Amino acid sequence: MDKITQFNQKNSTKAPTEIQPGWTVKIFQKIKEGEKERVAPFEGIVIAKKHGKEIGGTFTIRKIISGVGVEKIFPIYSPTIEKIEIIKKAKVRRAKLYYLRGKSRKETRRKLKVI
Numbered sequence: 001m002d003k004i005t006q007f008n009q010k011n012s013t014k015a016p017t018e019i020q021p022g023w024t025v026k027i028f029q030k031i032k033e034g035e036k037e038r039v040a041p042f043e044g045i046v047i048a049k050k051h052g053k054e055i056g057g058t059f060t061i062r063k064i065i066s067g068v069g070v071e072k073i074f075p076i077y078s079p080t081i082e083k084i085e086i087i088k089k090a091k092v093r094r095a096k097l098y099y100l101r102g103k104s105r106k107e108t109r110r111k112l113k114v115i
Helices: 003-011 098-102 105-111
Strands: 024-033 036-050 058-065 068-075 081-088
Touching: 024 068, 036 068, 036 098
Parallel strands: none
Antiparallel strands: 024 036, 024 081, 036 058, 058 068
């Protein structure tokens, strides 16, 4: 076995939570500040999911804070992610929701069809 295959088998032990674009999720991420460690939640809409369930797979979360759009990219198998809560499921007709970057919060709610 080559080193890449060994690395993939070693790190793919944790099963990822199934998430899809359009869903509103809350990510609980461990943050280390000096010697202390705390958990910081980040809630937003999943606008993209890349590379499926591979080791290098990521998903992008978008949230509007004080009128400014903030996006975070999380690796699926990140050890810093403590848990993922699904807040709301919405049916969308695109795999990547990059068009939401140009929309306001109200327009975004109108675009997403809640299941």
